[in-house]
Amino acid sequence: xxxxxxxxxxxxxxxxxxxxxxxxxxxxxxxxxxxxxxxxxxxxxxxxxxxxxxxxxxxxxxxxxxxxxxxxxxxxxxxxxxxxxxxxxxxxxxxxxxxxxxxxxxxxxxxxxxxxxxxxxxx
Amino acid sequence: xxxxxxxxxxxxxxxxxxxxxxxxxxxxxxxxxxxxxxxxxxxxxxxxxxxxxxxxxxxxxxxxxxxxxxxxxxxxxxxxxxxxxxxxxxxxxxxxxxxxxxxxxxxxxxxxxxxxxxxxxxx
DNA sequence: TAGACATTGACGCTGCGTTAACGTTT
DNA sequence: TAAACGTTAACGCAGCGTCAATGTCT
Numbered sequence: 001x002x003x004x005x006x007x008x009x010x011x012x013x014x015x016x017x018x019x020x021x022x023x024x025x026x027x028x029x030x031x032x033x034x035x036x037x038x039x040x041x042x043x044x045x046x047x048x049x050x051x052x053x054x055x056x057x058x059x060x061x062x063x064x065x066x067x068x069x070x071x072x073x074x075x076x077x078x079x080x081x082x083x084x085x086x087x088x089x090x091x092x093x094x095x096x097x098x099x100x101x102x103x104x105x106x107x108x109x110x111x112x113x114x115x116x117x118x119x120x121x122x123x
Numbered sequence: 124x125x126x127x128x129x130x131x132x133x134x135x136x137x138x139x140x141x142x143x144x145x146x147x148x149x150x151x152x153x154x155x156x157x158x159x160x161x162x163x164x165x166x167x168x169x170x171x172x173x174x175x176x177x178x179x180x181x182x183x184x185x186x187x188x189x190x191x192x193x194x195x196x197x198x199x200x201x202x203x204x205x206x207x208x209x210x211x212x213x214x215x216x217x218x219x220x221x222x223x224x225x226x227x228x229x230x231x232x233x234x235x236x237x238x239x240x241x242x243x244x245x246x
Numbered sequence: 247t248a249g250a251c252a253t254t255g256a257c258g259c260t261g262c263g264t265t266a267a268c269g270t271t272t
Numbered sequence: 273t274a275a276a277c278g279t280t281a282a283c284g285c286a287g288c289g290t291c292a293a294t295g296t297c298t
Contacts, residue, residue, distance in 0.1 A: 003271090005277065015278085020262060035270040037278055053236040056229045061261070071243050086244060093240050100233035103226055106179045110223035113176040117216050120194050121209055126297090128251065138252085143288060158296045160252055184287075 001031060007040040011048050026065045027051065057099040067092050124154060130163040134171050149188045150174065180222040190215050 007029075008015045021027040022038065027048060029038040047068055054064045070092065074085045130152075131138045144150040145161065150171060152161040170191055177187045193215065197208045 053232050056232050089244050096237045103229045106226045109176050109179050110219060114219045121212050
């Protein structure tokens with residue numbers, strides 16, 4: 001169990017961001033100390049990895065929350081429930097592919113922009 | 124000379140966004156009608172193209188404003204002034220290359236994320 | 247004159263950063 | 273006890289979206 005400061009160091013995000021994630025229900029610490037200090041576990045760090053990958057792709061906190069929800073629900077689910085969560089997950093996989101495509105377009109945008117500036121430079 | 128609505132259609136951004144760009148000095152319409160309607164020219168659309176390419180790369184409105192400023196200052200400048208603007212432009216070209224690299228990293232992030240979800244799907 | 251189109255102004259939203267005033271841990 | 277670390281609450285900011293009340297264009 002580590003306090004928020006250590007978790008911030010290891011995750012690379014600020015303490016305030018972690019507080020915010022807690023407030024909106026995106027990433028809740030596994031426990032609290034007697035005095036109310038947030039206590040995080042290694043497992044919390046694991047869950048954070050999902051956030052770390054999704055955020056740069058432009059997903060909202062709410063969407064990340066939902067993905068974590070599905071992933072959590074999937075471990076331990078069986079039968080119909082399992083199928084249901086799987087199809088929810090498929091939706092997110094689709095969304096991720098769409099984002100990937102968008103990001104690739106942005107690389108092309110960057111190239112166009114750089115070309116535009118270089119042209120202006122020597123005009 | 125076209126009104127804001129037509130400019131919005133042709134540029135693909137909302138009327139409110141254009142108003143906001145005007146307010147912050149990013150993209151000012153070339154004129155106003157007697158009654159105060161914003162009037163945009165084809166040249167304004169040209170300038171907008173810079174914005175269109177920069178925005179997906181995550182540049183702030185202020186940075187875009189500065190790039191437009193440099194590009195404008197460069198056309199018609201000579202001698203020392205020209206060299207000065209060129210070096211400012213070089214800074215932005217560098218920044219654009221950095222963004223390009225970042226965006227490429229995001230593609231890798233997307234792949235990792237998709238892989239992570241697919242793994243969870245069949246676990 | 248009507249209808250489409252525009253105006254300013256204000257408040258709402260996300261995802262945090264930034265104090266401020268104060269309590270906890272060691 | 274002090275120093276380091278944490279707490280909630282509240283306001284600030286970018287970049288718009290979304291009314292609302294009103295004026296302009298054709």
